[in-house]
Amino acid sequence: MQGYLRSDGRKGIRNVIVVAYLVECAHHVAREISSSFKGQNVHLIGFPGCFPNAYADRIMNALCIHPNVGGALLVSLGCESFNRNRLLENIHASGRPGHLVGIQKQGGTRKAVSDGKEWVANALKEIEKVEKVDMQISDLIVGTVCGGSDATSGITANPAVGRAFDRLVANNGIAIFEETGEMIGLEGIMSKRAVTPELSEELRKSVEKAAKYYTIMGHGSFAPGNADGGLTTIEEKSMGAYCKSGNSPISGLIKPGDVPHKAGLYLMDVVPDGEPRFGFPNISDNAEIVEMIASGSHLILFTTGRGSVVGSAISPVIKICANPETYERMDEDMDINAGKILLNKATLDETGNEIFEKIIEIASGGLSCSEELGHQEFILTYKTFEPIGPSCLPQ
Amino acid sequence: MNKLIQIHPQDNVLIVRQSIEPGDKEMINDAEIVFDKPIALGHKIAAIHLQKGDVIIKYGVPIGSATMELVAGTHIHLHNMKSDYIPTYTLDEEFIHAK
Secondary structure (H helix, E strand, O other): OEEEEOOOOOEEOOOEEEEEEOOHHHHHHHHHHHHOOOOOOEEEEEOOOOOOOHHHHHHHHHHHOOOOEEEEEEEEOOOOOOOHHHHHHHHHHOOOOEEEEEHHHHOOHHHHHHHHHHHHHHHHHHHOOOOEEEOOHHHOEEEEEEOOOOOOOOOOHHHHHHHHHHHHHHOOOEEEEEOHHHOOOOHHHHHOOEOOHHHHHHHHHHHHHHHHHHHHHOOOOOOHHHHHOOOOOHHHHHHHHHHHHOOOOEEEEEOOOOOOOOOEEEEEOOOOOOOOOOOOOOOOHHHHHHHHHHOOOOEEEEEEOOOOOOOOOOOOEEEEEOOHHHHHHHHHHOOEEHHHHOOOOOOHHHHHHHHHHHHHHHHOOOOOHHHHOOOOOOOOOOOOOOOOOHHHOOO | OOOEEOOOOOOOEEEEOOOEOOOOEEEEOOEEEEOOOOEOOOOEEEOOOEOOOOEEEEOOEEEEEEOOOEOOOOEEOOOOEEOOOOOOOOOOHHHOOOO
């Protein structure tokens, strides 16, 4: 594997220019700019809100200096609250090319689009010069998420990802799993895996927080398609989702934007702190994907039973299909057929190894199915978090 | 071919690993069950006789409880079990459980 060396020592497996709108009012201009580079490494990201939000600010800053990002174009209307100057300073401080297009300052849509396109065209040439260096498994951060789950997810794809995660951690890589709302009922089992008693308590509290939050919202992390697929309760879905984490000890608890630096397995707590203020914690799967990328994930393992097709901006998404019937219908969207386990055509260990090999293939520059199909979904909304405490990342 | 699997030795449900067609026969709890309706991949079947209120065990852990008496071989889903945490939301109103 070879990676793009960044000034902070991290290595990227992709070298993309992000075009980032800083308020919904700048979305169209940003999309016009990015879509004129279709098929090239130019990805659209952004935050739609006009009101300031520390979480969104943190995520956008983390994304613009993500190891897979070579440079960033910021698109601002001009009157929104987002601190565009500080973001641009951070991009420049990281040694990356960065530029701000102010739509009001430029004199409207057409001029802003034209200025942005010219800058991106030049930036694409500039980032070709980024040094490529050898990269090991120990340089990789891999996140996992499930979406469009059914009852096969928890018996094929998710435990197979768990096997791949165990191998990743054994090779000194970093693995992130998440969605405490889908660990409700499992807090006792999970917290026993923590590397310290203090971390164990933090893990237990994070699931308690999720249970309280979802109870106030009146709705768990459960979609009607989950039930059609044979899942009956949140506990059942939880147990199926949880096995993605494998059997390694849990080394830490992070929140979106915290980047782990030590090899091991980490739980990401995505449920906001305090009373519910901005709605559901994550309104769709891509919100979790964005958060894991903000925490440094180079690529994402996405398991699905019903058949999700999403990819993501910035980091490749590898799709692992749990259900053999779904795979037959949607094979072009799926990188791995874990459903064959149900047909006695592969074991969990073999499929775990297949996922591990696929991680290396995609990290080495091979395109995942969602990348080939042009998927670059992105979503970022309002949230509130308190910083993590010292017992969350034991030394 | 056996179309049902038990995921964990403590489970009181079996999982459909290949879709069941009407007329399919399976040995469950030492008795032959003949299915009269199709049951989709991934769904749950009672492995033993369960009483109302009994905890449903899958993966070796509780995943909810029975809302009625269930004989071995019964298809278990929203109509006869519920979450012990957060009620399950579906598009079909009749399946929404009051907690």
